[in-house]
Amino acid sequence: MTKIYPQLDIPETLAAGPGPGNTDPRVLERFAKTGVADHMQKDVLRGMIEAKEMLRELWGTENVYTYGVAGTGWSGLDCVLSMILPGDKVVVFPNGTFSGIDGLTIRMKASTREELAANPLDPKPASVTMVVTPHGQSVSGETVDKALAELKPMWAFMAHWETGSGRVNDLKGFNDACLKHGVMGIVDAVSSLGVADFSIDDYPGVVAWASCPQKGVLSLPLTYAPVSFTDKAINLVKKRGVYTYVHHPILEARHWGVIDGKDTPTPTYHRTHSCYAVAAFHEALRIILGYGRRRKASDYAYHEKALRQAVEAMGCDVTSNMTSLVVLNLPDKLKGKEKELVQGCRARGFGIWPTLSEPVQVRIGILNQLSPEQISEITSRFADAMLGMGAEFDKAKVMNGLKSYYAKAA
Numbered sequence: 021m022t023k024i025y026p027q028l029d030i031p032e033t034l035a036a037g038p039g040p041g042n043t044d045p046r047v048l049e050r051f052a053k054t055g056v057a058d059h060m061q062k063d064v065l066r067g068m069i070e071a072k073e074m075l076r077e078l079w080g081t082e083n084v085y086t087y088g089v090a091g092t093g094w095s096g097l098d099c100v101l102s103m104i105l106p107g108d109k110v111v112v113f114p115n116g117t118f119s120g121i122d123g124l125t126i127r128m129k130a131s132t133r134e135e136l137a138a139n140p141l142d143p144k145p146a147s148v149t150m151v152v153t154p155h156g157q158s159v160s161g162e163t164v165d166k167a168l169a170e171l172k173p174m175w176a177f178m179a180h181w182e183t184g185s186g187r188v189n190d191l192k193g194f195n196d197a198c199l200k201h202g203v204m205g206i207v208d209a210v211s212s213l214g215v216a217d218f219s220i221d222d223y224p225g226v227v228a229w230a231s232c233p234q235k236g237v238l239s240l241p242l243t244y245a246p247v248s249f250t251d252k253a254i255n256l257v258k259k260r261g262v263y264t265y266v267h268h269p270i271l272e273a274r275h276w277g278v279i280d281g282k283d284t285p286t287p288t289y290h291r292t293h294s295c296y297a298v299a300a301f302h303e304a305l306r307i308i309l310g311y312g313r314r315r316k317a318s319d320y321a322y323h324e325k326a327l328r329q330a331v332e333a334m335g336c337d338v339t340s341n342m343t344s345l346v347v348l349n350l351p352d353k354l355k356g357k358e359k360e361l362v363q364g365c366r367a368r369g370f371g372i373w374p375t376l377s378e379p380v381q382v383r384i385g386i387l388n389q390l391s392p393e394q395i396s397e398i399t400s401r402f403a404d405a406m407l408g409m410g411a412e413f414d415k416a417k418v419m420n421g422l423k424s425y426y427a428k429a430a
Contacts, residue, residue: 031369033366033370034401035387036398037373038186038235038344038345038383039183039387044303046303046307047238050299050302051299051300054295061295065287068277068298069276071302072087072088074302074306075088077309078213078237078309079220079246080218081219082221083248084281084282085248085253085270085273086246087276087278088243088244089246089267090294092234092245093230095245096210096231097210099247099267101126102129102262102263102264102269103228103256103262104130105129105260105263106129106132106133106145107147110148110149110174111151111167111203112151112177112178113153113159113164113167113178114153115157115159116179116187118179118182119208122179126148127142127143127145127148129263132145155378156339157185158188158341159189161193164190164197168198175206176194176197176198176206177207178207180209181209184377185381186345186383187340187341187342188212195224196225204253206227209230211344211345213231214235215316215344216236217317224250228269230247231246233301233304235344236308237301237308238304238387240297240301243297244301251281253269254270257270266291272290274289275289320390322429323386323389323391323395324345326395326426329425330422331402334406334418335411335413336348336350346384347382348384349382350406350411351406354409358381359374361382362374364409368405370402370405392422396419396423399418
């Protein structure tokens with residue numbers, strides 16, 4: 021007998037984790053009000069061409085091969101990492117959960133058939149070296165320089181911002197080391213694009229970048245993951261090829277009107293795109309560019325400082341240095357109860373996160389929560405959750421401290 025389930029109703033929650041962020045109502049409106057259209061319809065293609073051009077401004081680049089890969093941030097990363105072929109010598113600099121998964125992807129792509137068969141889910145290719153920085157610490161330029169000088173790889177990989185532990189890694193040091201040692205750099209900018217104020221053309225040692233749609237860009241999760249390739253990277257792909265069709269760095273670009281290294285007004289079919297995703301992504305880019313990249317970065321730093329001071333006043337120890345995410349250790353009385361606290365918050369529509377690797381910490385994000393009222397709500401909800409689990413502090417004093425911070429700034 022066929023079972024028909026009741027209609028699915030998902031309530032609105034406060035997304036206060038590392039991402040996805042709280043989607044702007046304008047993005048949701050564009051998604052919902054977009055008409056049913058063929059993916060090669062002229063307005064859909066116009067939207068893709070304009071989105072490509074807006075992405076170049078957001079990235080701060082003149083790279084022609086700058087566009088969005090359909091899917092989540094992992095889709096964009098898979099596209100840039102597809103350039104790595106079996107046997108390529110790679111040095112990876114992980115310092116948390118997500119750069120660690122990036123490293124696993126690289127090990128899979130760089131493995132020979134024999135190396136992959138020996139351990140299909142966790143291969144250990146001889147050509148890949150993992151230089152691990154402990155959880156809670158940032159990758160330094162000195163660490164990168166030393167490893168590249170010793171190992172002399174073809175590729176180097178690093179995450180710009182590691183949301184697994186909330187750490188910002190040394191992008192300039194990574195770039196400078198790649199230039200110094202003639203290495204092609206690849207960077208995971210999933211958490212920094214749209215939050216930090218940087219231009220990728222200032223880092224010529226990095227030949228490929230990947231980000232995601234739902235964090236700093238604040239589109240919907242299954243829309244487009246921004247990527248950008250230098251001419252050097254594309255020329256290498258032309259020479260060697262890659263083992264993929266769907267995430268091919270050159271073929272993906274054809275649907276965005278980038279053909280033979282030039283912008284054209286007539287995109288070529290590569291895959292079926294969603295007109296709804298195009299409309300949402302296009303609006304998200306319009307919003308962030310209208311806000312201003314420098315202003316957005318400044319506002320994130322301003323409000324992160326307010327939240328940091330508030331949770332420290334509750335007895336927490338903050339170990340992160342990102343501006344969109346606070347990663348903290350709970351007071352001694354609550355140690356070991358991190359996951360229980362997070363689950364309780366989620367049950368009440370307050371979506372914070374634990375770290376996904378040891379040691380277990382609590383992560384509170386402020387993506388698209390850039391007002392005193394929004395930070396106050398996040399602070400109040402977290403304070404209530406901690407007090408409900410037995411923490412000891414004066415909530416009124418914490419909230420008054422937050423008010424004082426904003427009053428002084430104003």
